[in-house]
Amino acid sequence: MFTSRPIGFVSSPYKDASQVPKGLGARHDADGVITILPEFELGLTDIEGFSHLVVLWEFDRAQGFELMGMPPSDNRAHGVFATRSPRRPNPIGLTIVELLRRDGGKLHVRGVDMLEGTPVLDIKPLLSSIPAEKLRRGWLAEAEARRTQGPVSP
Amino acid sequence: MFTSRPIGFVSSPYKDASQVPKGLGARHDADGVITILPEFELGLTDIEGFSHLVVLWEFDRAQGFELMGMPPSDNRAHGVFATRSPRRPNPIGLTIVELLRRDGGKLHVRGVDMLEGTPVLDIKPLLSSIPAEKLRRGWLAEAEARRTQGPVSP
Numbered sequence: 622m623f624t625s626r627p628i629g630f631v632s633s634p635y636k637d638a639s640q641v642p643k644g645l646g647a648r649h650d651a652d653g654v655i656t657i658l659p660e661f662e663l664g665l666t667d668i669e670g671f672s673h674l675v676v677l678w679e680f681d682r683a684q685g686f687e688l689m690g691m692p693p694s695d696n697r698a699h700g701v702f703a704t705r706s707p708r709r710p711n712p713i714g715l716t717i718v719e720l721l722r723r724d725g726g727k728l729h730v731r732g733v734d735m736l737e738g739t740p741v742l743d744i745k746p747l748l749s750s751i752p753a754e755k756l757r758r759g760w761l762a763e764a765e766a767r768r769t770q771g772p773v774s775p
Numbered sequence: 776m777f778t779s780r781p782i783g784f785v786s787s788p789y790k791d792a793s794q795v796p797k798g799l800g801a802r803h804d805a806d807g808v809i810t811i812l813p814e815f816e817l818g819l820t821d822i823e824g825f826s827h828l829v830v831l832w833e834f835d836r837a838q839g840f841e842l843m844g845m846p847p848s849d850n851r852a853h854g855v856f857a858t859r860s861p862r863r864p865n866p867i868g869l870t871i872v873e874l875l876r877r878d879g880g881k882l883h884v885r886g887v888d889m890l891e892g893t894p895v896l897d898i899k900p901l902l903s904s905i906p907a908e909k910l911r912r913g914w915l916a917e918a919e920a921r922r923t924q925g926p927v928s929p
Contacts, residue, residue: 622779622833622894628856628864657856661864664842666854670913673905677831677867679776688818700820702782702811702898710782710815711896713831713867717905740776742865744856748912750904751827751871758902759824 625679627740628664629657629726633733638682638707641734644693652721653733655741662726665744669723673747674730679740680712695764703759714739717747779833781894782818783811783880787887792836792861795888798847806875807887809895816880819898823877827901828884833894834866849918857913868893871901 632654635641642648655676657665668674686708689698701709718730728744786808789795796802809830811819822828840862843852855863872884882898 622781622835623866624778625776625865627776661842661856664855664857664864666843666852666857667914668854668857670911670917671857672909672911675869677865677869681776688815689820698820700822701818702815703818703820703822703825703900705899705902709897710818711779711831712777713897715829715831715869715899717903743863743867745859745869746857746913746915747905747910748859748915749871750907750910751901753904753906755826756901756904757824757826759900760821761900761902763824 625742627658628661628743629655629741631655631678631733631735631737631739631741633735633737633739635736638736641736649732649734651733652729652731655728655730655744657726657728659726665723665726665728668728668744668746669720671720671746674718674720675745675747676716676718676741677743678714678716678735679742680707680709680714681740682736683707683712686710694761697760699760713742779896781812782815782897783809783895785809785832785887785889785891785893785895787889787891787893789890792890795890803886803888805887806883806885809882809884809898811880811882813880819877819880819882822882822898822900823874825874825900828872828874829899829901830870830872830895831897832868832870832889833896834861834863834868835894836890837861837866840864848915851914853914867896
């Protein structure tokens with residue numbers, strides 16, 4: 622196995638987890654900057670041609686993991702691999718961002734949901750997407766449906 | 776930072792990298808099985824409601840990294856963060872698979888491009904997708920366009 626190393630860090634408007642929009646209907650349109658360390662900057666060559674990037678990053682403020690947990694979007698517990706919980710066996714987060722522009726080692730992006738100072742592990746171009754009509758969203762769709770039928774505790 | 780640990784392993788028809796379809800027009804529709812280790816199986820609870828999963832895994836047969844490299848889909852070098860090269864600073868691979876069915880700790884999936892025995896690091900539900908008309912695919916679209924205009928060395 623390997624030991625993770627940061628390739629860069631996120632500048633985000635969110636200073637702690639309570640500020641990140643969560644749960645049903647949460648929108649992620651916050652602007653942020655991903656600053657790649659100088660020794661990795663060459664690896665960004667040609668990235669500006671892609672509209673969307675997959676950013677892998679580390680939940681560096683999460684402690685340990687739990688296999689079942691209650692996500693903010695539901696009042697029922699689900700398995701960690703069926704949620705985006707930060708408390709995972711390997712604490713890797715994933716965010717798809719829109720690339721607005723690149724300034725050398727700085728990627729100006731839209732759609733950050735990471736905290737200020739989050740270490741970035743990897744960036745990959747987003748190459749394809751599953752058409753919405755082929756995507757089933759499991760318990761999340763059910764939680765949304767229950768919400769429209771009546772009150773759901775927040 | 777953290778040290779990676781496998782949550783399970785991939786059973787794949789591909790025994791070495793030369794067998795994995797690569798490059799322009801490569802299709803990933805191979806069936807495989809992701810077997811989650813018994814101690815993490817509870818974390819799969821409710822995963823069967825999702826049609827597509829994001830699988831993070833380790834390029835355990837890649838050695839080191841290179842910041843510029845020639846992908847199989849082009850005859851020009853690009854930065855590692857603009858490609859899916861296995862030789863990355865953090866050797867994390869990402870595959871979106873379709874979940875066909877779950878048998879306890881075994882996830883039967885379609886769309887594997889990992890090698891037999893690849894260690895799995897994380898599984899997340901795929902929650903949204905970027906509409907195709909909003910996705911720009913950079914050098915890959917250019918390489919495809921060049922190919923339709925004339926011969927491209929393989």
